[in-house]
Amino acid sequence: MQFVRNSSGLVKNASLADAMMLNIANMGAGLAIFTGISPYIVKGAVLWVASLITFLITLPLVFLYTFFIVEIHRTGGDYVWLSRKLSGKIGSVMGIALAFNMPPYFALSAFFSVAAINTVLEVIGTLNHEGGLLNLARTIFVNPYCPVTLSQEILIYALAAIAFAIIIGINIAKPKWGFTLVTALGVLAIAGTITAMIVVGVNIPDFHTRIMPFLQNFNLKPSAYTGPTFSLPSTLYMIPYFASFAYIWLYAGPAVSAEIKTEKGIKYNILLGSLLTLLLITVPFYLLCVAGGYGFNFSLFPTSTYNFWSVAMALSGNQVLQWFIGISLISWEFFVMAFGVVVFARYVFAFSFDRLFPEMFSRLNKSNSPVYAHLLDFIVTLVFLAVPIISPEGVQALYSYTPLAIAYLFLVSFAGVKFSLEKKNTGMLASSVISALFMIFMGYEAFTNPYFGVISNGAPFWPGIAYVLSLISLGIIIYVSAKVYNEKKGINIDLNYKEIPPE
Secondary structure, three states, X not given: OOOOOOOOOOOOOEOHHHHHHHHHHHHOHXXXXXXXXXXXXXXXXXXXXXXXXXXXXXXHHHHHHHHHHHHOOOOOOHHHHHHHHOOHHHHHXXXXXXXXXXXHHHHHHHHHHHHHHHHHHHHHHHXXXXXXXXHHHHHHOOOOOOOOOHHHHHHHHHHHXXXXXXXHHHHHHOHHHHHHHHHHHHHHHHHHHHHHHHHHHXXXXXXXXXXXXXXXXXXXXXXXXXXXXXXXXXXXHOHHHHHHHHHOOOOHHHHOHHHEOOHHHHHHHHHHHHXXXXXXXXXXXXXXXXXXXXXXXXXXXXXXXXXXXXXXXXXXXXXXXXXXXXXXXXXXHHHHHHHHHXXXXXXXXXXXXXXXXXXXXXXXOOOOOOHHHHHHHHHHHHHHHOHHHHOHHHHHHHOOHHHHHHHHHHHHHHHHHHHHHHHOOHHHHHHHHHHHHHHHHHHHHHOOOHHHOOEEOOEEOHHHHHHHHHHHHHHHHHHHHHHHHHHOOOOOHHHHHHOXXXX
């Protein structure tokens, strides 16, 4: 065996809270209750019930990831599990594909952080009749499906790139600061979400009176609703939306598991993060359901203007509370970016440690930070950040990251089946089988539902399909190139997968 070094050099800087926050950012609860899910509601679907059912259905995946992280806590997380317990070749190709599936998501978060800022400025400016805030909102506002000026495009790109560069810089300066930044943004985002829940809950008795000025200011008119207020088939129909937006994204904590300081941190970070995500998604939708009533919400959700965050700001009653809630919404976007910077670098580090990538990507600076891995993340994200500006179809194609992740999770589940048989662990075996079956269902949804970016108007959406295939092709090219290059040096990289490092 020939590894780059005998130990990774990474330091155990992550607490249970840090790892848990990474997972919560990975699942993006605050963005799910923004405009991620509610505009897609169908008649009879009860969103808070769909959220709860989705959590229960994806719980075996949570258990599977927990079993794996306890048994194999290594940098790179599920890439290591897949390459060691299923197939080195498959793990390498799909691990690279998944890792480079991340920067487009981070680029979209950076891009749409500007949209979140716009929402906050527009809602607070409109409610308080402040022309300065409204003018600022119009200056930076962008809708990727509508024409914008070149100056707006450049401004949006610059703002998003600067924000991402700052986060990258913090992680390069000291890895511990990267974890601290994620946790700090998470605390702010969650505190604001809980505050918004309290605001909506307190205003339930006179909700319709209190929300009326907001509706009038934004020219929103609830229409009469005819249809069921609860339909089990419609509610179940929403499960793939909740799963793909939030509940299946569990790779963050495992990716940094070699850096988690305590046994409790390793055991409980995924479960606690998932439970808190359940509360942060389900309770807001429940409160809106009780406050507004089914038909009222159903008629306004498709506008996107009416959502949990805008309603909470509208009901706040004073600007201080409005700004706190608004800033916490913006924090969710940066929370996602901050977690992404940490996690992507760990995957690249693991690839380098296994000689799939050049050795430089596993080099650490004096602060024990994988500086070159972070710089690669920055460059790739800047490239994808330009896609929403260049092409509206490009934006839609970037949303195709979910089908690739579904295929990846199916393979992880299959690896879980093999590993559980090896360990003679019936609980892990049951979780693996159920997770695999759910991923088959999600795979069917991915190729039949336009929400997932690979089909449009009943026909294949070729930019989305090309995006998925290009990432898999990238994995194949890198694996084959690394194998040939190292064989010339007398090194068989497939031997890496007989043992467990990166550590």
